[in-house]
Amino acid sequence: MTFRISSEPLDPNALAAQLLDLRAGAYVEFQGRVRNHNEGQPVHALEYEAYTALAEKEGARIVAEVAARLPILGAACIHRVGRLELGELAVWVGVTSAHRAAAFEACRAIIDETKARVPIWKKEHYASGASGWINCATAGPAAATRITPPAPR
Protein backbone atom coordinates (compact mmCIF):
# COMPACT_ATOMS: atom_id res chain seq x y z
CA MET A 1 0.00 0.00 0.00
CA THR A 2 1.80 3.09 -1.31
CA PHE A 3 1.12 6.73 -2.12
CA ARG A 4 3.97 8.81 -3.45
CA ILE A 5 4.68 12.15 -5.12
CA SER A 6 7.32 11.94 -7.83
CA SER A 7 9.22 14.64 -9.68
CA GLU A 8 10.56 12.01 -12.07
CA PRO A 9 8.61 10.58 -15.03
CA LEU A 10 6.47 7.56 -14.09
CA ASP A 11 7.15 4.15 -15.60
CA PRO A 12 3.83 2.28 -15.59
CA ASN A 13 5.42 -1.08 -16.41
CA ALA A 14 7.79 -0.92 -13.46
CA LEU A 15 5.00 0.26 -11.18
CA ALA A 16 2.65 -2.54 -12.27
CA ALA A 17 5.37 -5.15 -11.82
CA GLN A 18 5.65 -4.26 -8.14
CA LEU A 19 2.03 -5.28 -7.56
CA LEU A 20 2.22 -8.75 -9.11
CA ASP A 21 0.78 -11.26 -6.65
CA LEU A 22 -0.09 -14.90 -7.30
CA ARG A 23 -3.14 -14.58 -5.08
CA ALA A 24 -4.51 -11.85 -7.38
CA GLY A 25 -6.90 -12.83 -10.15
CA ALA A 26 -7.62 -9.21 -10.95
CA TYR A 27 -5.52 -6.13 -11.58
CA VAL A 28 -7.02 -2.73 -12.42
CA GLU A 29 -4.94 0.26 -13.40
CA PHE A 30 -5.77 3.91 -13.96
CA GLN A 31 -3.56 6.33 -15.83
CA GLY A 32 -4.26 10.06 -15.93
CA ARG A 33 -2.43 11.68 -18.81
CA VAL A 34 -2.08 15.25 -20.07
CA ARG A 35 -4.70 15.58 -22.77
CA ASN A 36 -4.53 18.11 -25.57
CA HIS A 37 -7.67 20.01 -24.62
CA ASN A 38 -9.72 21.12 -21.62
CA GLU A 39 -13.19 22.60 -21.77
CA GLY A 40 -12.70 23.33 -25.43
CA GLN A 41 -9.30 25.00 -25.14
CA PRO A 42 -6.20 23.45 -26.74
CA VAL A 43 -3.73 22.62 -23.96
CA HIS A 44 0.00 22.89 -24.54
CA ALA A 45 1.47 21.60 -21.26
CA LEU A 46 0.67 21.23 -17.57
CA GLU A 47 2.41 22.07 -14.38
CA TYR A 48 1.68 20.14 -11.19
CA GLU A 49 2.69 21.36 -7.78
CA ALA A 50 2.20 19.53 -4.48
CA TYR A 51 2.48 20.23 -0.80
CA THR A 52 4.45 17.00 -0.72
CA ALA A 53 4.53 16.22 3.01
CA LEU A 54 0.78 16.59 3.49
CA ALA A 55 -0.01 15.12 0.05
CA GLU A 56 1.79 11.88 0.90
CA LYS A 57 0.18 11.78 4.34
CA GLU A 58 -3.34 12.33 2.98
CA GLY A 59 -2.71 9.99 0.05
CA ALA A 60 -1.57 7.21 2.39
CA ARG A 61 -4.76 7.71 4.41
CA ILE A 62 -6.85 7.36 1.25
CA VAL A 63 -5.15 4.11 0.26
CA ALA A 64 -5.48 2.77 3.82
CA GLU A 65 -9.17 3.70 4.01
CA VAL A 66 -9.90 1.93 0.74
CA ALA A 67 -7.90 -1.13 1.79
CA ALA A 68 -9.85 -1.27 5.04
CA ARG A 69 -13.18 -1.11 3.23
CA LEU A 70 -12.55 -3.43 0.27
CA PRO A 71 -10.93 -6.89 -0.01
CA ILE A 72 -7.88 -5.87 -2.02
CA LEU A 73 -4.39 -7.36 -1.94
CA GLY A 74 -2.29 -4.38 -2.99
CA ALA A 75 -2.70 -0.77 -4.08
CA ALA A 76 -0.40 2.04 -5.11
CA CYS A 77 -0.88 5.59 -6.34
CA ILE A 78 1.93 7.78 -7.65
CA HIS A 79 1.39 11.41 -8.67
CA ARG A 80 3.84 13.31 -10.79
CA VAL A 81 4.80 16.94 -10.15
CA GLY A 82 6.62 19.47 -12.33
CA ARG A 83 6.05 20.44 -15.93
CA LEU A 84 4.46 17.76 -18.13
CA GLU A 85 4.07 17.70 -21.87
CA LEU A 86 1.06 16.39 -23.82
CA GLY A 87 0.54 12.67 -23.39
CA GLU A 88 2.74 12.41 -20.28
CA LEU A 89 1.60 10.35 -17.34
CA ALA A 90 0.41 12.56 -14.46
CA VAL A 91 -1.02 9.97 -12.08
CA TRP A 92 -0.94 6.20 -11.92
CA VAL A 93 -3.10 3.94 -9.72
CA GLY A 94 -2.81 0.15 -9.60
CA VAL A 95 -4.87 -2.29 -7.49
CA THR A 96 -4.78 -6.07 -7.17
CA SER A 97 -7.44 -8.30 -5.66
CA ALA A 98 -8.66 -11.88 -5.83
CA HIS A 99 -11.78 -10.81 -7.77
CA ARG A 100 -12.39 -7.91 -10.12
CA ALA A 101 -15.23 -6.05 -8.40
CA ALA A 102 -13.05 -4.91 -5.50
CA ALA A 103 -10.15 -3.98 -7.79
CA PHE A 104 -12.35 -1.76 -9.97
CA GLU A 105 -14.07 -0.15 -7.01
CA ALA A 106 -10.83 0.48 -5.11
CA CYS A 107 -9.00 1.90 -8.12
CA ARG A 108 -11.86 4.28 -8.82
CA ALA A 109 -12.12 5.32 -5.16
CA ILE A 110 -8.39 6.01 -4.89
CA ILE A 111 -8.30 8.32 -7.91
CA ASP A 112 -11.57 10.02 -6.94
CA GLU A 113 -10.42 10.70 -3.37
CA THR A 114 -6.97 11.74 -4.54
CA LYS A 115 -8.45 14.34 -6.85
CA ALA A 116 -10.78 15.58 -4.12
CA ARG A 117 -8.50 15.63 -1.09
CA VAL A 118 -4.78 15.56 -1.85
CA PRO A 119 -3.03 18.97 -1.93
CA ILE A 120 -1.86 18.94 -5.53
CA TRP A 121 -2.48 21.78 -7.95
CA LYS A 122 -2.56 21.93 -11.71
CA LYS A 123 -1.75 24.87 -13.93
CA GLU A 124 -2.70 24.53 -17.56
CA HIS A 125 -0.68 26.23 -20.27
CA TYR A 126 -2.82 26.84 -23.33
CA ALA A 127 -1.78 26.92 -26.95
CA SER A 128 -2.70 30.63 -26.88
CA GLY A 129 0.08 31.29 -24.37
CA ALA A 130 -2.41 31.91 -21.55
CA SER A 131 -2.35 29.80 -18.41
CA GLY A 132 -4.51 29.19 -15.38
CA TRP A 133 -4.72 27.28 -12.11
CA ILE A 134 -7.53 24.74 -12.40
CA ASN A 135 -10.42 25.05 -9.90
CA CYS A 136 -9.17 28.46 -8.75
CA ALA A 137 -11.73 30.50 -10.67
CA THR A 138 -14.00 32.31 -8.21
CA ALA A 139 -17.37 33.91 -8.65
CA GLY A 140 -17.63 37.57 -9.55
CA PRO A 141 -14.77 39.80 -10.70
CA ALA A 142 -12.16 37.39 -9.36
CA ALA A 143 -13.15 34.87 -12.02
CA ALA A 144 -11.04 36.82 -14.48
CA THR A 145 -7.95 35.94 -12.50
CA ARG A 146 -8.23 32.29 -13.45
CA ILE A 147 -6.76 32.83 -16.88
CA THR A 148 -3.52 34.78 -17.00
CA PRO A 149 -2.86 36.25 -20.45
CA PRO A 150 0.56 35.58 -21.97
CA ALA A 151 3.34 37.86 -20.83
CA PRO A 152 4.30 40.54 -23.39
CA ARG A 153 7.46 39.61 -25.29
Next chain:
Amino acid sequence: MTFRISSEPLDPNALAAQLLDLRAGAYVEFQGRVRNHNEGQPVHALEYEAYTALAEKEGARIVAEVAARLPILGAACIHRVGRLELGELAVWVGVTSAHRAAAFEACRAIIDETKARVPIWKKEHYASGASGWINCATAGPAAATRITPPAPR
Protein backbone atom coordinates in the same frame (compact mmCIF):
# COMPACT_ATOMS: atom_id res chain seq x y z
CA MET B 1 -11.94 -1.03 -31.15
CA THR B 2 -10.60 -4.59 -31.02
CA PHE B 3 -11.48 -8.01 -29.62
CA ARG B 4 -9.11 -10.84 -30.25
CA ILE B 5 -8.37 -14.42 -29.13
CA SER B 6 -4.64 -15.15 -28.81
CA SER B 7 -2.79 -18.40 -28.40
CA GLU B 8 0.41 -16.43 -27.73
CA PRO B 9 1.29 -14.84 -24.36
CA LEU B 10 -0.09 -11.30 -23.97
CA ASP B 11 2.27 -8.33 -23.60
CA PRO B 12 0.35 -5.69 -21.63
CA ASN B 13 2.86 -2.94 -22.39
CA ALA B 14 2.62 -3.40 -26.14
CA LEU B 15 -1.17 -3.62 -25.92
CA ALA B 16 -1.42 -0.44 -23.86
CA ALA B 17 0.89 1.43 -26.21
CA GLN B 18 -1.52 0.85 -29.08
CA LEU B 19 -4.22 2.81 -27.25
CA LEU B 20 -2.19 5.96 -26.56
CA ASP B 21 -4.18 8.99 -27.72
CA LEU B 22 -3.43 12.66 -27.00
CA ARG B 23 -7.16 13.33 -26.67
CA ALA B 24 -7.34 10.83 -23.78
CA GLY B 25 -7.00 12.12 -20.24
CA ALA B 26 -7.93 8.72 -18.82
CA TYR B 27 -6.81 5.17 -19.41
CA VAL B 28 -8.21 2.20 -17.48
CA GLU B 29 -6.84 -1.31 -17.81
CA PHE B 30 -8.01 -4.65 -16.49
CA GLN B 31 -5.82 -7.73 -16.27
CA GLY B 32 -7.21 -11.14 -15.39
CA ARG B 33 -4.44 -13.44 -14.24
CA VAL B 34 -4.26 -17.07 -13.16
CA ARG B 35 -4.50 -16.97 -9.40
CA ASN B 36 -3.20 -19.70 -7.15
CA HIS B 37 -6.56 -20.63 -5.63
CA ASN B 38 -10.24 -20.89 -6.47
CA GLU B 39 -13.00 -21.45 -3.96
CA GLY B 40 -10.46 -22.60 -1.44
CA GLN B 41 -8.64 -25.07 -3.68
CA PRO B 42 -4.99 -24.52 -4.63
CA VAL B 43 -4.81 -24.08 -8.42
CA HIS B 44 -1.83 -25.36 -10.38
CA ALA B 45 -2.57 -24.18 -13.94
CA LEU B 46 -5.45 -23.29 -16.23
CA GLU B 47 -6.50 -24.24 -19.70
CA TYR B 48 -8.61 -21.90 -21.81
CA GLU B 49 -10.41 -23.03 -24.90
CA ALA B 50 -12.43 -20.82 -27.27
CA TYR B 51 -14.80 -21.22 -30.15
CA THR B 52 -12.63 -18.61 -31.82
CA ALA B 53 -14.78 -17.54 -34.77
CA LEU B 54 -17.87 -16.90 -32.64
CA ALA B 55 -15.83 -15.58 -29.69
CA GLU B 56 -14.27 -12.86 -31.83
CA LYS B 57 -17.64 -12.02 -33.38
CA GLU B 58 -19.41 -11.78 -30.02
CA GLY B 59 -16.46 -9.94 -28.46
CA ALA B 60 -16.45 -7.35 -31.24
CA ARG B 61 -20.17 -6.83 -30.63
CA ILE B 62 -19.52 -6.24 -26.93
CA VAL B 63 -16.85 -3.64 -27.60
CA ALA B 64 -19.03 -1.92 -30.20
CA GLU B 65 -22.05 -1.86 -27.86
CA VAL B 66 -19.97 -0.29 -25.08
CA ALA B 67 -18.45 2.26 -27.47
CA ALA B 68 -21.93 3.21 -28.69
CA ARG B 69 -23.18 3.72 -25.13
CA LEU B 70 -20.22 5.52 -23.53
CA PRO B 71 -17.99 8.39 -24.70
CA ILE B 72 -14.76 6.44 -25.08
CA LEU B 73 -11.93 6.99 -27.54
CA GLY B 74 -10.51 3.49 -27.81
CA ALA B 75 -11.02 0.00 -26.40
CA ALA B 76 -9.42 -3.38 -26.82
CA CYS B 77 -9.88 -6.80 -25.25
CA ILE B 78 -7.58 -9.74 -25.87
CA HIS B 79 -8.23 -13.18 -24.39
CA ARG B 80 -5.58 -15.85 -24.19
CA VAL B 81 -6.23 -19.54 -24.94
CA GLY B 82 -4.15 -22.62 -24.22
CA ARG B 83 -2.46 -23.75 -21.04
CA LEU B 84 -1.50 -20.98 -18.61
CA GLU B 85 0.68 -21.16 -15.55
CA LEU B 86 0.11 -19.35 -12.25
CA GLY B 87 0.41 -15.59 -12.62
CA GLU B 88 0.03 -15.60 -16.38
CA LEU B 89 -2.18 -13.06 -18.08
CA ALA B 90 -5.46 -14.60 -19.27
CA VAL B 91 -7.37 -11.53 -20.38
CA TRP B 92 -6.45 -7.90 -20.95
CA VAL B 93 -8.83 -4.96 -21.41
CA GLY B 94 -7.76 -1.36 -22.07
CA VAL B 95 -9.96 1.70 -22.55
CA THR B 96 -9.15 5.35 -23.21
CA SER B 97 -11.47 8.32 -22.84
CA ALA B 98 -11.32 12.06 -22.27
CA HIS B 99 -12.55 11.64 -18.69
CA ARG B 100 -12.21 8.79 -16.23
CA ALA B 101 -15.85 7.88 -15.51
CA ALA B 102 -16.46 6.52 -19.01
CA ALA B 103 -13.13 4.66 -19.06
CA PHE B 104 -13.86 2.87 -15.77
CA GLU B 105 -17.42 2.03 -16.73
CA ALA B 106 -16.50 0.80 -20.20
CA CYS B 107 -13.60 -1.33 -18.98
CA ARG B 108 -15.80 -2.95 -16.37
CA ALA B 109 -18.62 -3.53 -18.86
CA ILE B 110 -16.31 -5.13 -21.43
CA ILE B 111 -14.87 -7.66 -18.98
CA ASP B 112 -18.28 -8.38 -17.41
CA GLU B 113 -19.94 -8.99 -20.78
CA THR B 114 -16.97 -10.98 -22.04
CA LYS B 115 -17.20 -13.31 -19.08
CA ALA B 116 -20.96 -13.65 -19.51
CA ARG B 117 -21.30 -14.00 -23.26
CA VAL B 118 -18.14 -14.97 -25.11
CA PRO B 119 -17.70 -18.71 -25.83
CA ILE B 120 -14.51 -19.32 -23.90
CA TRP B 121 -14.11 -22.11 -21.38
CA LYS B 122 -11.75 -22.58 -18.49
CA LYS B 123 -10.48 -25.83 -17.04
CA GLU B 124 -8.72 -25.60 -13.72
CA HIS B 125 -5.94 -28.00 -12.83
CA TYR B 126 -5.64 -28.33 -9.07
CA ALA B 127 -2.56 -29.01 -7.03
CA SER B 128 -4.21 -32.33 -6.08
CA GLY B 129 -4.04 -33.42 -9.71
CA ALA B 130 -7.79 -33.13 -10.18
CA SER B 131 -9.26 -30.82 -12.80
CA GLY B 132 -12.62 -29.38 -13.72
CA TRP B 133 -14.41 -27.20 -16.25
CA ILE B 134 -15.59 -24.07 -14.46
CA ASN B 135 -19.34 -23.37 -14.45
CA CYS B 136 -20.08 -26.86 -15.75
CA ALA B 137 -21.18 -28.31 -12.45
CA THR B 138 -24.84 -29.27 -12.63
CA ALA B 139 -27.42 -29.99 -9.99
CA GLY B 140 -27.89 -33.51 -8.78
CA PRO B 141 -25.66 -36.49 -9.54
CA ALA B 142 -24.03 -34.71 -12.48
CA ALA B 143 -22.32 -32.29 -10.09
CA ALA B 144 -19.76 -34.95 -9.41
CA THR B 145 -18.57 -34.73 -12.98
CA ARG B 146 -17.27 -31.26 -12.46
CA ILE B 147 -14.14 -32.44 -10.75
CA THR B 148 -12.26 -35.15 -12.57
CA PRO B 149 -9.91 -37.06 -10.29
CA PRO B 150 -6.30 -37.43 -11.42
CA ALA B 151 -5.67 -40.24 -13.86
CA PRO B 152 -4.03 -43.32 -12.32
CA ARG B 153 -0.29 -43.44 -13.01
Next chain:
Amino acid sequence: MTTVTLHYFALLREQRGQSSESLATAAATAAALYAELAQRHGFTLPVTHVRVAINGEFAAWDTALRTGDELVFIPPVAGG
Protein backbone atom coordinates in the same frame (compact mmCIF):
# COMPACT_ATOMS: atom_id res chain seq x y z
CA MET C 1 -32.59 -37.59 -42.48
CA THR C 2 -30.51 -34.41 -42.22
CA THR C 3 -26.70 -34.46 -42.35
CA VAL C 4 -24.99 -31.87 -40.14
CA THR C 5 -21.51 -31.19 -38.84
CA LEU C 6 -20.87 -30.80 -35.12
CA HIS C 7 -17.92 -29.21 -33.34
CA TYR C 8 -17.42 -29.87 -29.65
CA PHE C 9 -15.68 -27.74 -27.06
CA ALA C 10 -14.62 -28.05 -23.43
CA LEU C 11 -16.68 -30.46 -21.29
CA LEU C 12 -18.78 -31.59 -24.25
CA ARG C 13 -15.65 -32.33 -26.31
CA GLU C 14 -14.34 -34.48 -23.47
CA GLN C 15 -17.65 -36.25 -22.93
CA ARG C 16 -18.03 -36.87 -26.68
CA GLY C 17 -14.40 -37.96 -26.94
CA GLN C 18 -13.78 -36.02 -30.14
CA SER C 19 -13.72 -32.47 -31.50
CA SER C 20 -16.05 -32.82 -34.45
CA GLU C 21 -18.14 -35.22 -36.43
CA SER C 22 -20.58 -35.35 -39.30
CA LEU C 23 -23.78 -37.23 -38.71
CA ALA C 24 -27.15 -37.99 -40.17
CA THR C 25 -30.04 -37.42 -37.82
CA ALA C 26 -33.80 -37.65 -37.76
CA ALA C 27 -33.93 -34.76 -35.27
CA ALA C 28 -35.93 -31.87 -36.66
CA THR C 29 -34.50 -29.15 -34.42
CA ALA C 30 -31.27 -28.28 -32.62
CA ALA C 31 -32.96 -29.10 -29.32
CA ALA C 32 -34.00 -32.56 -30.52
CA LEU C 33 -30.45 -33.22 -31.75
CA TYR C 34 -28.96 -32.22 -28.39
CA ALA C 35 -31.39 -34.53 -26.59
CA GLU C 36 -30.47 -37.38 -28.94
CA LEU C 37 -26.71 -36.89 -28.47
CA ALA C 38 -26.95 -36.27 -24.73
CA GLN C 39 -28.67 -39.61 -24.38
CA ARG C 40 -26.19 -41.41 -26.68
CA HIS C 41 -23.00 -39.93 -25.14
CA GLY C 42 -24.03 -39.22 -21.57
CA PHE C 43 -23.72 -35.44 -21.71
CA THR C 44 -24.23 -34.22 -18.15
CA LEU C 45 -25.24 -30.63 -18.96
CA PRO C 46 -29.01 -30.14 -19.10
CA VAL C 47 -30.12 -28.32 -22.23
CA THR C 48 -31.08 -25.33 -20.07
CA HIS C 49 -27.35 -24.80 -19.35
CA VAL C 50 -26.30 -25.02 -22.98
CA ARG C 51 -26.67 -22.67 -25.94
CA VAL C 52 -26.46 -23.56 -29.59
CA ALA C 53 -24.72 -21.86 -32.51
CA ILE C 54 -25.63 -22.71 -36.07
CA ASN C 55 -23.36 -21.73 -38.96
CA GLY C 56 -21.23 -19.48 -36.74
CA GLU C 57 -24.01 -17.57 -34.97
CA PHE C 58 -26.03 -18.05 -31.81
CA ALA C 59 -29.39 -19.62 -32.70
CA ALA C 60 -32.69 -20.59 -31.10
CA TRP C 61 -33.07 -24.15 -29.89
CA ASP C 62 -36.18 -24.63 -32.02
CA THR C 63 -34.33 -23.80 -35.23
CA ALA C 64 -35.07 -26.43 -37.88
CA LEU C 65 -31.99 -28.33 -39.01
CA ARG C 66 -30.96 -28.33 -42.66
CA THR C 67 -28.43 -30.53 -44.38
CA GLY C 68 -25.01 -28.87 -44.36
CA ASP C 69 -25.58 -26.96 -41.09
CA GLU C 70 -22.61 -26.61 -38.75
CA LEU C 71 -23.65 -26.83 -35.11
CA VAL C 72 -21.84 -26.05 -31.90
CA PHE C 73 -23.33 -26.77 -28.50
CA ILE C 74 -22.00 -24.14 -26.12
CA PRO C 75 -21.46 -25.16 -22.49
CA PRO C 76 -21.65 -22.41 -19.82
CA VAL C 77 -18.90 -19.95 -20.71
CA ALA C 78 -16.12 -19.09 -18.28
CA GLY C 79 -13.76 -16.60 -19.84
CA GLY C 80 -11.77 -14.08 -17.83
Next chain:
Amino acid sequence: MTTVTLHYFALLREQRGQSSESLATAAATAAALYAELAQRHGFTLPVTHVRVAINGEFAAWDTALRTGDELVFIPPVAGG
Protein backbone atom coordinates in the same frame (compact mmCIF):
# COMPACT_ATOMS: atom_id res chain seq x y z
CA MET D 1 2.00 39.23 18.54
CA THR D 2 2.48 35.68 17.27
CA THR D 3 5.28 34.73 14.91
CA VAL D 4 4.41 32.05 12.35
CA THR D 5 5.88 30.63 9.16
CA LEU D 6 3.82 30.47 5.99
CA HIS D 7 4.35 28.35 2.88
CA TYR D 8 2.50 29.24 -0.28
CA PHE D 9 1.52 27.01 -3.17
CA ALA D 10 0.01 27.43 -6.61
CA LEU D 11 -2.24 30.48 -7.12
CA LEU D 12 -1.52 31.81 -3.62
CA ARG D 13 2.23 31.53 -4.19
CA GLU D 14 1.89 33.54 -7.36
CA GLN D 15 -0.37 36.15 -5.77
CA ARG D 16 1.95 36.45 -2.77
CA GLY D 17 5.01 36.58 -5.02
CA GLN D 18 7.03 34.20 -2.85
CA SER D 19 7.03 30.63 -1.55
CA SER D 20 7.36 31.25 2.17
CA GLU D 21 7.76 33.88 4.81
CA SER D 22 7.92 34.37 8.55
CA LEU D 23 5.72 37.04 9.99
CA ALA D 24 4.46 38.48 13.25
CA THR D 25 0.71 38.88 13.39
CA ALA D 26 -1.95 40.07 15.78
CA ALA D 27 -4.41 37.59 14.24
CA ALA D 28 -5.69 35.17 16.86
CA THR D 29 -6.82 32.41 14.48
CA ALA D 30 -5.90 30.95 11.12
CA ALA D 31 -9.03 32.52 9.65
CA ALA D 32 -8.10 35.98 10.90
CA LEU D 33 -4.61 35.59 9.46
CA TYR D 34 -5.98 34.58 6.05
CA ALA D 35 -8.26 37.63 6.06
CA GLU D 36 -5.34 39.88 6.98
CA LEU D 37 -3.11 38.50 4.22
CA ALA D 38 -5.86 38.35 1.62
CA GLN D 39 -6.44 42.05 2.15
CA ARG D 40 -2.73 42.90 2.09
CA HIS D 41 -1.81 40.82 -0.98
CA GLY D 42 -5.06 40.77 -2.93
CA PHE D 43 -5.72 37.02 -2.69
CA THR D 44 -8.72 36.36 -4.91
CA LEU D 45 -9.82 33.08 -3.32
CA PRO D 46 -12.56 33.54 -0.72
CA VAL D 47 -11.79 31.75 2.53
CA THR D 48 -14.66 29.34 1.79
CA HIS D 49 -12.60 27.95 -1.12
CA VAL D 50 -9.44 27.52 0.92
CA ARG D 51 -8.38 25.05 3.59
CA VAL D 52 -5.64 25.48 6.13
CA ALA D 53 -2.94 23.11 7.35
CA ILE D 54 -1.06 23.80 10.57
CA ASN D 55 2.18 21.99 11.35
CA GLY D 56 1.70 19.52 8.52
CA GLU D 57 -1.92 18.57 9.18
CA PHE D 58 -5.30 19.86 8.06
CA ALA D 59 -6.73 22.14 10.76
CA ALA D 60 -9.89 24.06 11.60
CA TRP D 61 -10.01 27.71 10.59
CA ASP D 62 -10.74 28.76 14.17
CA THR D 63 -7.54 27.14 15.48
CA ALA D 64 -5.68 29.59 17.72
CA LEU D 65 -2.26 30.53 16.38
CA ARG D 66 0.84 29.88 18.46
CA THR D 67 4.33 31.16 17.92
CA GLY D 68 6.33 28.72 15.84
CA ASP D 69 3.33 27.37 13.90
CA GLU D 70 3.84 26.52 10.26
CA LEU D 71 0.80 27.36 8.17
CA VAL D 72 -0.19 26.47 4.64
CA PHE D 73 -3.29 27.88 2.99
CA ILE D 74 -4.55 25.27 0.58
CA PRO D 75 -6.24 26.47 -2.62
CA PRO D 76 -8.80 24.16 -4.27
CA VAL D 77 -6.91 21.01 -5.16
CA ALA D 78 -6.71 19.71 -8.71
CA GLY D 79 -4.63 16.55 -8.83
CA GLY D 80 -5.16 13.82 -11.37
